[in-house]
Amino acid sequence: MMMNEGGLSQRANALINDQFLEKMDEVFFLLGAFYIGDYIPWLGGFDPQGLKKRIDDTFKVCDALWQTIIDDHKMKLEAASKAQSEGTSAPDTFQDIVDVLLTRSGDSGQHMEDTRIKALLHDMFFGGTEPIYVAIEWALSELVLNPHILEKAQAEIDTVVGRNRLVEESDLPDLPYLDAIVKETFRLHPPPFLIHLSSEDSEIQGFKIPTKTMLLVNVYAIHRDPEVYEKPSEFCPERFMVGSPKDVYGTHFDLLPFGSGRRGCPGKSLGLLLVVYTLAVFIQTCSFRLPGNMKPEDLDMEERYGTSTPRRTHLDIVLVPRLPKGVFPVDSQADTSLT
Numbered sequence: 001m002m003m004n005e006g007g008l009s010q011r012a013n014a015l016i017n018d019q020f021l022e023k024m025d026e027v028f029f030l031l032g033a034f035y036i037g038d039y040i041p042w043l044g045g046f047d048p049q050g051l052k053k054r055i056d057d058t059f060k061v062c063d064a065l066w067q068t069i070i071d072d073h074k075m076k077l078e079a080a081s082k083a084q085s086e087g088t089s090a091p092d093t094f095q096d097i098v099d100v101l102l103t104r105s106g107d108s109g110q111h112m113e114d115t116r117i118k119a120l121l122h123d124m125f126f127g128g129t130e131p132i133y134v135a136i137e138w139a140l141s142e143l144v145l146n147p148h149i150l151e152k153a154q155a156e157i158d159t160v161v162g163r164n165r166l167v168e169e170s171d172l173p174d175l176p177y178l179d180a181i182v183k184e185t186f187r188l189h190p191p192p193f194l195i196h197l198s199s200e201d202s203e204i205q206g207f208k209i210p211t212k213t214m215l216l217v218n219v220y221a222i223h224r225d226p227e228v229y230e231k232p233s234e235f236c237p238e239r240f241m242v243g244s245p246k247d248v249y250g251t252h253f254d255l256l257p258f259g260s261g262r263r264g265c266p267g268k269s270l271g272l273l274l275v276v277y278t279l280a281v282f283i284q285t286c287s288f289r290l291p292g293n294m295k296p297e298d299l300d301m302e303e304r305y306g307t308s309t310p311r312r313t314h315l316d317i318v319l320v321p322r323l324p325k326g327v328f329p330v331d332s333q334a335d336t337s338l339t
């Protein structure tokens with residue numbers, strides 16, 4: 001079995017390149033698509049929009065990829081165990097998450113079934129990729145439109161980190177303005193809805209909610225409520241620098257990019273760290289500008305509707321390196337276009 005550097009076999013790579021990448025956008029579209037059966041249940045059975053077929057087709061592609069990854073890991077584990085018992089190789093101490101899920105047994109003493117591992121891979125992959133790049137792309141868009149905010153963030157990083165080394169994870173707690181930029185990005189461009197099912201009959205502010213009612217929490221509207229946020233459509237990180245610091249984990253139900261409480265995002269710490277750190281590196285190492293003669297008002301800031309709100313069109317900006325040669329591991333000091 002031939003593996004590439006990322007540990008994927010040729011079979012898995014072929015699946016990704018030939019089918020999976022194409023289906024990724026489809027997954028996010030389908031997760032947030034308007035489905036008529038939610039409103040007129042008897043129509044759902046006829047699938048008039050053809051959504052069920054699209055879900056089935058997409059599911060087959062994802063399922064085939066997850067199964068291939070699991071099978072590859074099983075083959076690798078078997079080969080390693082055989083080589084060890086024959087004394088032809090030392091034990092391989094590196095284990096990725098699939099190795100761990102395949103080899104560890106739970107409290108019941110049983111190994112996890114493939115179906116459950118596939119469900120976990122699916123959740124982690126789709127939950128843990130799109131919202132991160134969406135947040136970073138929106139933050140860069142807001143910064144390119146607001147150069148005074150970018151300059152202030154660069155001044156903060158220059159003061160705390162300097163220009164002779166790259167920003168590190170341990171610097172992040174000392175960068176409150178960067179933290180405010182990320183909060184403001186999540187406020188204006190959050191996953192628009194939290195979708196939950198009521199587990200028992202309840203009543204909220206006079207509204208009776210029967211068991212198993214699907215509830216949509218309109219995060220988008222909460223984040224733009226003028227009673228909570230002054231001038232809510234303006235990108236203004238300063239609003240998070242005054243008064244008591246707002247928490248990004250929805251503790252007070254006014255900033256909810258990761259939901260809140262028990263059913264909130266389980267990957268929130270990792271997700272937040274990846275967004276803040278990636279942005280810190282961009283801000284420290286580059287200035288950004290719009291390509292050619294493009295004016296700020298020409299930049300498309302429309303959103304695409306779904307379970308998250310990505311940009312309608314990908315961002316196209318020019319990155320201008322700003323650190324001395326050799327600090328950032330890229331040789332060229334020429335402007336670089338990022339799309």
Ligand code: HEM
Binds near residue numbers: 123127131135191
């Ligand atoms: C910027 C990054 C991220 C954002 C904005 C985000 C946002 C969210 C939101 C809003 C929810 C729904 C919460 C609710 O309904 O109350 C959610 C659920 C979830 N997220 Fe994240 N997420 C991010 C990163 C991640 C990462 C890195 C992972 C995994 C590695 C992850 C895995 C999941 C999973 C598995 C769920 C479903 C949880 C459940 O149904 O109980 N997310 N996320």
